[in-house]
Amino acid sequence: MSAAKENAAKGALEFIEDGMIVGLGSGTTTAYFIDLLGKKMKEERISVVGVVTSFDSEILAKKAGIPVMPLEGKVDLAVDGADIVRKDYVLKGGGGALTREKIVDYAAERFIVIADEPKADPGTTYPIVVEVIPFSYQYVMKEMGKLGLEAELRVGGKKLGPVVTDNSNFILDCVGEVRGNAGEFEKSLNSIPGVVENGVFSKFWKIIIGTGEGHYEF
Numbered sequence: 001m002s003a004a005k006e007n008a009a010k011g012a013l014e015f016i017e018d019g020m021i022v023g024l025g026s027g028t029t030t031a032y033f034i035d036l037l038g039k040k041m042k043e044e045r046i047s048v049v050g051v052v053t054s055f056d057s058e059i060l061a062k063k064a065g066i067p068v069m070p071l072e073g074k075v076d077l078a079v080d081g082a083d084i085v086r087k088d089y090v091l092k093g094g095g096g097a098l099t100r101e102k103i104v105d106y107a108a109e110r111f112i113v114i115a116d117e118p119k120a121d122p123g124t125t126y127p128i129v130v131e132v133i134p135f136s137y138q139y140v141m142k143e144m145g146k147l148g149l150e151a152e153l154r155v156g157g158k159k160l161g162p163v164v165t166d167n168s169n170f171i172l173d174c175v176g177e178v179r180g181n182a183g184e185f186e187k188s189l190n191s192i193p194g195v196v197e198n199g200v201f202s203k204f205w206k207i208i209i210g211t212g213e214g215h216y217e218f
């Protein structure tokens, strides 16, 4: 139970309107949002349809009573968590759902990032996550090295061997810095053959930070 994560989720809930198609991110902070959204729909008798970003958020949406639809193009608002929050970018991918997250979050007219306060602390660090085609992972690791990023293949906790994503790919956790312009850096990582997507998100509408007492805009 994290009051700060729940308060961040409450901040995003204020932007929900009847009839919206809402992108549902992945992770523990977004789990609060999904649960609260389900409750709001029942209490206020509003109708919202979710577009999920992972098997996990699909299961949570169903549990919360939120109907889900495939991504058909239109998403009014997406709400998603982050591992690190900065003014010009956020880092995502801790849950390995970054590819579907980026598709849905960037498809949305408005994308709200929700995070608890430690994620915004300049002292907090997190690897740059990339999803790769399994065939390519050793090559991509070497290419990351050339960019000063030390890549490690993510392995499972309750399964032997590499983590396999919802898209049947591998995940590399790459220790290093986002260099220069975040948007350009994000694009440059995706230009490496074998990289499906990376966890640098430089396009968002708002970042809402949750604390033990409430929430504020970053």
Ligand code: 5RP
Pocket: 025, 026, 027, 028, 029, 030, 080, 081, 082, 083, 091, 092, 093, 094, 095, 096, 097, 098, 101
């Ligand atoms: C999953 C993500 C998550 O949004 C990110 O890892 C934050 O997770 P949490 O809210 O559990 O801290 O990017 O791929």
